[in-house]
Amino acid sequence: MVTQTPAWVLNDQQGIESLQLADNPVSTPKDDEVLVKVHAASLNYRDIVIAKGEPQLPFFTPGVTPCSDGSGTVTAVGSKVKSFKAGDRVCTHLVSGLSSSSAPTFTDINSGLGQHLDGTLRKHAIFHESALVPMPPSLSFLEACTLTCSGLTAWNALFGLDGLVPGEGTTVLVQGTGGVSIAALQFAIAAGSTVIATTSTEAKAERLRSLGAHHVINYRTSRDWGDVAKSLTHGRGVDIVVDVGGLSTLPQSFKAVRTNGLIAVTGLLGHAEDQAAVPTILECLINACTARGILLGTRDQFHAMNRFIEDKGIKPVVDEEVFDFLEAKEAYRYLEQQKHFSKVCIQLE
Structure with missing residues (x-):
């Protein structure tokens, strides 16, 4: 069982330089939680806004791990988890605790991954079961990590x-x-x-x-x-x-x-x-x-999108500049400078 994991954390909202690398503890999953080895994450403009504390998203939990979008492999599940098992490949959903048909609100999003709940810029992560969906089998982890916000x-x-x-x-x-x-x-x-x-x-x-x-x-x-x-x-x-x-x-x-x-x-x-x-x-x-x-979408819509991706053989577009885990700040700057085409991604594994 992993007890610590490398993670980026946001201790204040003074901009991209507020991102700091840390070793965070990893606990055993609770009854309704899932432990995921994160392979890839992608950035949204929301992540820059949170780092800067701009008026749209001025509040956050100090020490939070940023970013909502990611994909990875399940390594352990809690005793009451029904949807996933070790070895499953998954994508994150930004909000947790909602039913599969419930549409997220701004309040849900503002309390979601990367702002008030720890997000995906960490190598191992605990998520509530409702913050995950199975990823399309035909996609790579890099392709799948683009689906959380932009795709949905x-x-x-x-x-x-x-x-x-x-x-x-x-x-x-x-x-x-x-x-x-x-x-x-x-x-x-x-x-x-x-x-x-x-x-x-x-x-x-x-x-x-x-x-x-x-x-x-x-x-x-x-x-x-x-x-x-x-x-x-x-x-x-x-x-x-x-x-x-x-x-x-x-x-x-x-x-x-x-x-x-x-x-x-x-x-x-x-x-x-x-x-x-x-x-x-x-x-x-x-x-x-x-x-x-439009504010994201439901988990039911996420499942429908993934089926469509499989049926149609769609390959989500990833920007040609893929960043390593230790280059997270550079990835943020690349997005801020609008150098990207489609999604800016970070390879964790």
């Missing part, structure tokens, strides 16, 4: 609303080349949709095309990219917009979406250049569309 959010954005899901004859608009957008592109392509993607460089545009994007718009040279996206549908508008920017992208998302279409609001990454142009809820009335906020 993208899945919920596309398939979480009955009656409006991607498929043949539908058009999906994704924004940029972050983890949610790339996962959404892959899922939509696999479902048979036409995908329109936006980006800022030709190099990234080529990578988007190589992943199957049918149309790519450079949002730096086409400032009204929402109108351009709509024109690519012969004026009808796109069926689903996966919006990751929030204030900076929603005005164009409303221009792109069709009547009775869906804008899945998944992120708050952008800032409004013109506060007067920030849409209000009335834009849904004016454009006769639905705007739906």
Whole structure:
């Protein structure tokens, strides 16, 4: 039985330099807990925000191990654990204690892995049984560690609303080349949709095309990219917009979406250049569309996503720069500087 494990900890919120390497104790799993040997972890912008103590996520538990996303192998289980056994390969779910069909709230997320509960930047980890799901058998640990937040959010954005899901004859608009957008592109392509993607460089545009994007718009040279996206549908508008920017992208998302279409609001990454142009809820009335906020997804949705990944042979995209465990700070900086394409991952084993 492992009694200590190397772990990164966050003792304060003064930025990336607040991350410190430590040896943390590892206890025997309680009745409803699972001990996991963590093989890989991936970063989200949330992790940077927590490290900096920015207004969106100002509170944390001092000494917490950061990061919510990871994959690994079960090495021991508590006496009441029914879903897992030693040797199982698993992914983390950010929140624990919820039923399999319960949708996480902001409160759940703010009390979840990497903020108030110890996360995945440690070589051995104890998790509540409900914070784990079996990983898709065909994936590597690096590929699987991308699913916790980005993959599940993208899945919920596309398939979480009955009656409006991607498929043949539908058009999906994704924004940029972050983890949610790339996962959404892959899922939509696999479902048979036409995908329109936006980006800022030709190099990234080529990578988007190589992943199957049918149309790519450079949002730096086409400032009204929402109108351009709509024109690519012969004026009808796109069926689903996966919006990751929030204030900076929603005005164009409303221009792109069709009547009775869906804008899945998944992120708050952008800032409004013109506060007067920030849409209000009335834009849904004016454009006769639905705007739906997305906060991760349920464990049931996680299972459904994993089955789809297996059925369609999807391989989640990992950035070409993979960091070692001791390079965690460098991985954070790489993400902060927006050098990445899709997911920034850390190899633990």
